[in-house]
Amino acid sequence: MRNQYDPPQDYNEENDDNKMMLPLIEEKVNTLVDKLSEAAEEGKPINIVNLYQGLTLDVIADVAFGVKVDSLNDPYEPFLISCRKMFEFLDPSKLIFLFRLGEFLPELGTSLWRLFQVVMLVITTPQAEILKKLEHVIESRQKAKLMLDAKVDDVNITEDSLVMTTDDDSRQKTNKQLDSPKTSIDKSVDHLTLRATSTYEIKSQSFLFLTAGYETTSTALSYCTYLLAMYPDVQHKLLEEIDHFLPKETKTTYDILRQMSYLHMVLCETLRLYPLASNGMDIPEGVVILADVWSVHHDPDIWGNDQYSFVPERFSKEAIANRHPMAWMPFGLGPRNCVGLRFALLEAKTALAEILRRFSFEKCSETEHQLQLKEVGVIVPRNGVIVKLVPRKFD
Numbered sequence: 574m575r576n577q578y579d580p581p582q583d584y585n586e587e588n589d590d591n592k593m594m595l596p597l598i599e600e601k602v603n604t605l606v607d608k609l610s611e612a613a614e615e616g617k618p619i620n621i622v623n624l625y626q627g628l629t630l631d632v633i634a635d636v637a638f639g640v641k642v643d644s645l646n647d648p649y650e651p652f653l654i655s656c657r658k659m660f661e662f663l664d665p666s667k668l669i670f671l672f673r674l675g676e677f678l679p680e681l682g683t684s685l686w687r688l689f690q691v692v693m694l695v696i697t698t699p700q701a702e703i704l705k706k707l708e709h710v711i712e713s714r715q716k717a718k719l720m721l722d723a724k725v726d727d728v729n730i731t732e733d734s735l736v737m738t739t740d741d742d743s744r745q746k747t748n749k750q751l752d753s754p755k756t757s758i759d760k761s762v763d764h765l766t767l768r769a770t771s772t773y774e775i776k777s778q779s780f781l782f783l784t785a786g787y788e789t790t791s792t793a794l795s796y797c798t799y800l801l802a803m804y805p806d807v808q809h810k811l812l813e814e815i816d817h818f819l820p821k822e823t824k825t826t827y828d829i830l831r832q833m834s835y836l837h838m839v840l841c842e843t844l845r846l847y848p849l850a851s852n853g854m855d856i857p858e859g860v861v862i863l864a865d866v867w868s869v870h871h872d873p874d875i876w877g878n879d880q881y882s883f884v885p886e887r888f889s890k891e892a893i894a895n896r897h898p899m900a901w902m903p904f905g906l907g908p909r910n911c912v913g914l915r916f917a918l919l920e921a922k923t924a925l926a927e928i929l930r931r932f933s934f935e936k937c938s939e940t941e942h943q944l945q946l947k948e949v950g951v952i953v954p955r956n957g958v959i960v961k962l963v964p965r966k967f968d
């Protein structure tokens with residue numbers, strides 16, 4: 574099995590298609606930096622979560638669907654409102670009836686999930702709103718050279734519309750198709766079944782990409798900002814690396830980001846401390862589950878008794894070599910791990926590098942000493958992340 578500590582190697586692959594996305598990411602990151610400059614000028618603390626959400630939504634809408642969404646400048650952008658409402662809707666405290674019943678009667682688990690899906694279809698939910706918007710996008714983007722290019726045709730099966738489906742194959746093979754929809758199908762892989770992508774699948778995949786690409790990376794960036802504000806020594810070391818690789822006026826490139834090993838370690842350590850997705854309960858057959866990553870990432874037998882401290886050096890090559898390959902798994906493991914891993918890291922690194930070239934994060938009286946969390950599909954900071962942005966001074 575591929576070593577789960579390996580994102581650096583994966584990420585460094587020469588043929589990483591994500592590098593083509595960098596200009597699109599940069600454009601949105603520049604808008605974010607402008608918004609942060611306005612906030613810094615006012616000198617007031619800001620809750621940075623909302624801005625990160627604006628960034629990741631604008632980026633994924635553009636990259637995956639070719640749709641220009643400007644939620645960084647418009648906090649009432651309908652797409653953004655629907656996405657926020659959707660994750661609020663997933664707050665278990667608001668779904669007490671369905672979710673709690675599932676806990677008490679686990680044998681009903683699968684049926685409850687089915688019931689939940691039907692309820693979601695029948696009543697107007699934020700999910701339904703987003704799906705309706707995506708339907709419109711799919712219709713109008715049929716000819717675009719994007720993920721949606723997979724040619725939606727439920728009746729006429731053409732070579733263009735074929736996707737590989739695998740029951741037992743590894744993620745790497747399916748990844749090839751998902752990462753590069755234009756890649757021609759490798760017909761030598763004879764144990765794969767070829768079939769058409771249905772409209773329903775395209776719609777579902779679009780929904781998954783939009784929601785997975787939005788809340789996860791913005792939350793990871795929020796946690797990282799919090800930790801850097803709370804650990805000035807770590808931030809200082811990161812600023813030194815950024816200044817070394819990105820002196821004034823230097824353009825951020827994919828290769829420069831690749832070389833910034835401390836930035837990579839900072840993000841790995843952030844995702845160890847706050848792995849976004851986890852839970853622990855008995856779940857019956859057929860129900861979708863995620864491993865209890867949280868417990869593994871905070872296990873003192875693996876990380877030592879300072880398991881709650883932010884120590885990016887845990888992700889140096891030497892430290893990684895001495896640890897179990899499955900001790901770090903914020904992106905999941907095995908054949909169904911996160912397909913957005915490399916893209917998420919590229920986006921987060923670009924944002925952090927560009928922000929920290931200009932500002933440092935400082936804790937202030939509103940910054941929570943112990944970050945309060947809540948679960949809304951992913952684990953997010955309950956009250957956001959409030960920090961002060963301090964413009965950096967250069968001689």
Ligand code: HEM
Binds near residue numbers: 905912
């Ligand atoms: C820091 C950011 C992110 C984290 C921590 C994260 C984490 C995860 C995790 C834990 C899973 C489940 C894996 C499993 O079941 O083993 C997953 C699945 C997935 N992620 Fe991400 N993700 C992130 C960003 C993204 C982005 C940016 C995208 C899209 C561009 C994305 C797309 C997906 C998709 C499509 C799946 C479903 C894969 C499948 O079921 O085959 N993710 N992610």
